[in-house]
Amino acid sequence: METLELSIIMPCLNEAETLATCIEKAQWYLQEYQIQGEVLIADNGSTDGSQDIAKRMGARLVNVTEKGYGSALMGGIIAAKGEFIIMADADDSYDFRSLNPFVEKLREGYDLVMGNRFKGGIKPNAMPFLHKYLGNPVLTWLGKLFFKSPCNDFHCGLRGFRKRAIMSLNLRTTGMEFASEMVVKATLNGLKITEVPTTLSPDGRSRKPHLRTWRDGWRHLRFLLLYSPRWLFLYPGFFLMIMGLISTIILLASPRVHSLLYSATAIIIGFQLVNFAVFTKIYAIQEGLLPNDKRVLKFKDLFSLEIGLIIGSILFIAGLITSIFALFQWEAVGFGALNPVQTMRLVIPSVTAIALGLQIIFASFFLSVFQLKVK
Structure with missing residues (x-):
């Protein structure tokens, strides 16, 4: 399999409204900074034509049949050709044109580079009140307390990592708690971790997000407890x-x-x-x-x-x-x-x-x- 420097992975489940914009920005970034890379869409069973958009835009499409956010991402990670991987949602809440801080840290030798939305800025209406002032701060605090993690934004959806390092962690969760599992196992296994400021914008979709505040918040909390x-x-x-x-x-x-x-x-x-x-x-x-x-x-x-x-x-x-x-x-x-x-x-x-x-x-x-x- 051909080896590239960077794979930009987007998990996708009915993201037709914003997918083309995200792919276009990611492709612009690769071209502008002359990075040998690919844009990979890990589709989790979309029914709104997202697959056709990905093919038409020249992105590589990987169909992941097992349902769940973690399943989609893991399917994309396994299929990725890049030595480095940057993952983010396909809802246009993160700017794929601003990935240089992640790539630079990966080139410096870090295994996991986390985005920090609280340092980079959360635009108005980009994050629900409960997520901003309760869910994310509390779960991040528990993660730091339980596992001595250096990460100050446990659930930032924009993050970069070395494929080999993350594959060695044997990540297993299939849902939203996949984000916590990656940080926890990276910390426990002594991977080299850092974070960079990143900006969160309101997503561009007219529908509600897949994330469910109380259900997924409990899944994250349950995972942190079970792993400690x-x-x-x-x-x-x-x-x-x-x-x-x-x-x-x-x-x-x-x-x-x-x-x-x-x-x-x-x-x-x-x-x-x-x-x-x-x-x-x-x-x-x-x-x-x-x-x-x-x-x-x-x-x-x-x-x-x-x-x-x-x-x-x-x-x-x-x-x-x-x-x-x-x-x-x-x-x-x-x-x-x-x-x-x-x-x-x-x-x-x-x-x-x-x-x-x-x-x-x-x-x-x-x-x-x-x-x-x-x-």
């Missing part, structure tokens, strides 16, 4: 365990046995969340969804089924012994009425120890299944 087991499971789990443990120690000397029950429950739920964090992280690494983590590898080396069985059995036996002691206390009063304040101070920690012990035992077996798969 630390923030979804680990940190909340540790918080519940620590607060539950502190509360339990304080309440053991208190008559507030109902509060003691809740604090013990927090310990159990928190520990279960920590388990989920470990399971999810190891599974994601083994399936190639997340890169290797030295801390996880060290944990797998130090932890064994036997160690888990020993720790879990100690807790289980301790809880069982104290439960038997509570039973003897009940027998001492002829299995009659008990003072719940005194009894529950012993029963609640006993049940908690039994539950934690069993969780550790079966979690150890579950982790061993992962290790068998690796071997």
Whole structure:
């Protein structure tokens, strides 16, 4: 396959109103700056004649049958002949004549060059109020918090990248969250990332955009959470365990046995969340969804089924012994009425120890299944 320097990719689904304008601007850019490149239209099943427009304008048409924004883009990326790729929507909201900042950064050696609309300028009516002041800032902030990403506009639709670098990420999402997946995986895999200011203009279509504020916003948020087991499971789990443990120690000397029950429950739920964090992280690494983590590898080396069985059995036996002691206390009063304040101070920690012990035992077996798969 012939290799070019640049492929300009536009995902397309019924963009007949603006497609010709976008293609014309992209072709002008390639010619004006004497870049060996192509304009590639990744069509996702248009029914308004967009395919004919692309052919008539001399763009290369790639038909992508699997539905979704991410599917269309991935189909275009795979088919692209360029060493570098610049992608943007075909709605005329980005100016394809102003791609030099992206190309220059790619030539400097960057793997991913993100546009930043908040630095370059958002023209009046170009971005809905909720997107501008809630959706994009919040999701970008979460992306930076969860993944330490250098990007300040996570969802800018105009971005450039090296084809080889992005193909190595094994991107899998098919919808609008594809934009988040690219940034997250590029960050986690240590790609060289930068951003340049870009301008967002009102799109030239008379119809509503494909983007749905709440549906697609949730899909982006869901993706960020699922790709960060630390923030979804680990940190909340540790918080519940620590607060539950502190509360339990304080309440053991208190008559507030109902509060003691809740604090013990927090310990159990928190520990279960920590388990989920470990399971999810190891599974994601083994399936190639997340890169290797030295801390996880060290944990797998130090932890064994036997160690888990020993720790879990100690807790289980301790809880069982104290439960038997509570039973003897009940027998001492002829299995009659008990003072719940005194009894529950012993029963609640006993049940908690039994539950934690069993969780550790079966979690150890579950982790061993992962290790068998690796071997």
